Amino acid sequence: MATSDIQVAEHALQHHFADMEQQQETSTFGMWMFLVTEIMFFGGLFCAYLVYRASYYQAFVEGSQKMNIWLGATNTAVLICSSLSMALGVRAAQMGKPKLMAVLLLITIVLGCGFLGIKAVEYHEHWVNHEFPGPNFHFETGDPAHPATDPVHTEIYFSLYWAMTGLHALHMVIGVGLVTWIIIAGLGGAYSRAYFTPVENVGLYWHFVDLVWIYLFPLLYLISKKHGG
């Protein structure tokens, strides 16, 4: 280990930890605990989705058939790619290569913004179609042969759709901010082979946000594609 590494590490060791190992394991464990709270946070929304889908099946089917499955799939792919570049970025930090890390994390940011952009396109589409819950909500299946059977509960589908994807998008925005911070700190020499915990934790966060989308995508877009038509 290079001496500069050790200096960075000593600088980063907080007074109440015995050594770097304890500090690193502690913060990673803390990050996991935080992700547990995030799981429960999204869990409340997933629970609402589950309950209402079980109760108003047909309305949810009609609502989800308005989703643009191709944009959704593209976004899934974009997020998976961003997770790869994030994982590689953390790896670069582990190896003590801040410049490589910065490049990889920059790719992550670009992909993350790409995701948000595509999401914005979808949001815009729903917005102009009056598929935003509230007083202006109006729902048509788009197929005159099959008029909307239960628009009241389709509105609930859209309420949950906006709440779940909106909360997810908010997490993405926060994630982009965090990764930016990591890049700046990393280029400033904050991390080394001996100390890269913040990089690792932001990575965990990013992958978690990816994970949420991995479930949102099938639940909101896919599972009713071929039903009830």
Added chain:
Amino acid sequence: MKQMQEEHFDPMSHLVPISLYVTIWAALMVFTGITVFAATVELGVFNIVVALLIATIKGTLVVLFFMHLRYSTKLTMVTVVAAIFFLIILFSLSMTDYLTRAWSTSLR
């Protein structure tokens, strides 16, 4: 054995080879393709089963490899399992109400 010791002392121990990351990434992309394709085929109740099964496989891959759970301490693993456990409690006990409400209507 040597690796075990290193894992304890060196933070670089879970330096996962790039090839593994790329493999996981490829698997995730393939599964995404499969799940989108499966959604366009009429499978009845199996549409949802397939979609959630694939999502769970993808999620597991992300957690195990991208998030390094496979190389983490037992404590971290227990933490993840506990979160899933309480999530299932939230879902299942809520559903005991919604799924059995229809049983208890009194008939005239």
Added chain:
Amino acid sequence: MWKNLPLFPERASALAWQVDGLYFLLLGVSAFFTLLIFALILVFALKYRRSVHPHAVQIEGSLPLELAWTLIPLGICMIFFAWGSLIYFQEARPPKGAMEVYVVGKQWMWKFEHETGQREINQLHVPIGRDVRLVMSSQDVIHDFFVPAFRVKADVLPGRFTELWFRPTKTGTYHLFCSQYCGTDHSRMIGQVIVMEPVAFQAWLSAEGATGTLPENGQQLFQQLGCATCHRFDTQGRGPNLTGVFGKTVLLDDGRTVVADENYVRESILNPGAKIVSGFKPIMPSFQGQVSEESLMALVAYIKSLAQPQPNEPGGNHAPAPEKSNVQ
């Protein structure tokens, strides 16, 4: 003295004794354990006080004791559980043939309508000894129908019917409370349940008078709202024939089945597309916002009357015999 300071609620329903019985058991067991703990604390605190017992004797614990005070309370609790559940199941299952009263809760009053058409506000007259089933819904927020003397209580929800039943066993006037907080005048959303001798109750009914029974009013609405153009009493209608449907299991379009109870009828009026009967098209318009809670109840009562074994009694001439209608 006790008249001015009552310490126990009156008991005026068939179920009240059961609830009180369990309550007394709970009270007895609780009193026993409370006194036991208090006595033990007191005795130990005095007997082993520092001045007379300067050196503590260290005791690690005792597995048999731990098991005892885990398993014994568990066993006692299971008795409570079984008894409490039995009572709850009786409360949840109104007996057949109960007299029905429709209840609407709104901020901040109770509105009642008897099957025979009499309407009341904040007062409910019922005969002694007869099972009474309330079908309740709320026009705004959640309310709760609570008669302490009957030991019954049920939330009254907007958007859905809930039910509650009791059999009064003692004449008198009893408190009716709203016990789910519902806004400004929550504490004034109170009323009386008046239990009368059957003869007196009949006299009250006829003195009160009514413009048509509830099913009759419902039938009128059924015509006015145009329901009858599609829901005809033959197999030619664009909507299902509703004769004899109430209480039966209905096969839906998507293969599921549903029991046609009060809530199903309600949902079918307000949100017809949600559960389409097999073989019919989702063409019925929603009546959301067009029918009041009271009208809904009249319609439900009418549709219910179409399934009664004695035809011509409420509905008049064109309710045919129910048996024939099941052909389709």
Added chain:
Amino acid sequence: MATAVQTVERENYLNSDYGIKSWLLTTDHKRIALLYLVSITAMFWIGGFFAMLIRLELLTPAGDLVSSDTYNKLFTMHGIIMVFFFLIPSVPATLGNFLIPLMVGAKDLAFPRVNLLSWYIYMVGAITALTAMVMGGVDTGWTFYTPFSTTYSNTHVMGAAIGIFITGFSSILTGLNFIVTIHRMRAPGMTWRRLPLFCWANYAAALIMVLGTPVVAITLLLVALERAFNIGIFNPQLGGDPLLFQHLFWFYSHPAVYIMILPGMGVINEIVTCFSRKRVFGYEFVALASIAIAVLGFLVWAHHMFVAGISVYAALVFSLLSYLVAIPSAVKVFNWTATLYKGSIRYETPMLYAFGFIGLFTVGGLTGVFLASLGVDVHVHDTYFVVAHFHYVMVGGMVMAYMAGLHFWWPKITGRMYPEAWAKLSALLVFVGFNTTFLPLFIVGYMGLPRRYHAYPPEFQVLNVLSTAGASILAVGYVLPMIYFLWSLRYGEPAPPNPWNAVGLEWMTPSPPPTHNFDETPIVTWEAYDYEHQPQEEVTVGH
């Protein structure tokens, strides 16, 4: 040692640094604990003031002191402040924050800056909620039941909901910090089996904070969104189900009562063992009972909904599970009582409070069994019986334990002794006042008076007057400690490091402890509550 304390002012966490900045930017868990202590004490008095107004209003049946709208706001704000801003942070954020690092032999919590952040979040949440109250108040009840809260109430529901939402994150961060600290920061030799039960109890409470709070946070966020955008996830007029709100709300808010009571139970373990000079009876069972309560507590929430229109079968399941959570609580009570057996008991103030706790918690817990019982719950649900029950657990249990803990660790926290005679008097007043206030309410409740009633039928008046009389005694019982604690800061006798001759790492530090807690990391070689090997006498400080 004892003389050294009096003569040389040793450097400690209080005098190591001065100035407002040294407090507002501190990362020392002990200073943050004091910040919390000041904040939650303020909230306690605001909530208590509302409580007094409620009791005064209920003196007469007519509802003539305040208008019904005002009354509705009073009990709502009393509930919100006491539950979210006093009871939930009380023991964990003050005593837990102060003591857990000391008890496990650490220099600080795992994340000191997160700890400070959690206090700031708490303050932002509290100020948001208080602003909503000053602007005109909230009248939904602390439970925010929909559709009243989403559609019908025209008070400041948004402000209050957002205040609670924000404070939720402070609770989450505190819980997270405790869990990580107890897992990762224990001193060498401090195994799980040697861990003080106070830490076990706070660990269990922290589990609930981390797992439950996010759910109520998202639920209240949805309520706020419903009000803002007129959407209907919980509004039946727009197709939603109000019962889903209740499910999600109680998924957190039932376990939340265990967040409140578990740390209180932890305090009682420390005090009962110390003043009977005994190790706790059945250490493993008490420790595991804490975890069992935390886990089982998540399985019982719908017992708040037995008359709400849920499925009969779901009610059955939840009733059965509710009985199960009563068992570990009973185990704890029996174990504390057994700990007294053949002890060597001293009646110091903390011990008096602890006796009070055990007794009142027993009553509160047993009346909880009434509520788990379906048939009886239908009658007493939403009546004063429920009010009496949860005040027995929350005030009779939790606040008693909090007072016990404050007295017990006051010498450690401040380095001063409190006046023992006054403290004993206040303990007595609290016990008597509390029972006079809430015992009559059980009777009122079984007679059928619903809760949240501004006016009530006249036959309930006598018992209500009795209750209000009790409340005034209770108020005196709470004002007294406030006065003598403040007095003791200046005039109290300097406290020795270990005034109670207790075991536990926190007593091995000077009073008050130095900023870094331990000069060198302690190595633990003894069991928890090892009073057998603790020298017996030479402890007559303070009286």
